[in-house]
Amino acid sequence: MWVGVNGGGLCRFDGAKFIRYCHDRADPRSLGGDFMYGLLTDRLGGLWVSVHSGGLDYFDGREFTHFRPDKNDANSLPVLYVGTLFLSPEDCVWMGSATMGLIQFDRTRRKATAYLLDPERPDSKVGNWVRDINSDGKTILGGLLLGAVLF
16 A cells, blocks of 8 residues: 655555655655655556656656656656546556646657647646546546546
8 A cells, every 4th residue: 555645755555564765866766756646556566656846756666767848858748747647448647737738648658648628728727727537438537627628
């Protein structure tokens, strides 16, 4: 069982004891930050973490891999600020953001795609704030601050 500790990193209970993971500036393989918005375990037993102001982290049991915006990589995350997480049946990680709508991350291709409520108005921050993600098995539903969008 995983637990995010507000400002204290992550704790995992292995059935006998708690193991704590914290951000360490000197270790690029450590947790990307000690505040997180979302935790999600995948079918492989890995852990996805949306880190406050730090993008998306993946923990494989040994080290953390960080996914951040990179202006030189069109496939990278579009923003550092991601929140709620959802795993689709296709093993894609979906993220809600405060400004870039619903973001799909294809872990195999390491490609992020943002779906804005109004692509003609990417500056419409409130309209592109996704706070919830759900699915009926066929459609992804992103719950927005002022509505919903289906994919």
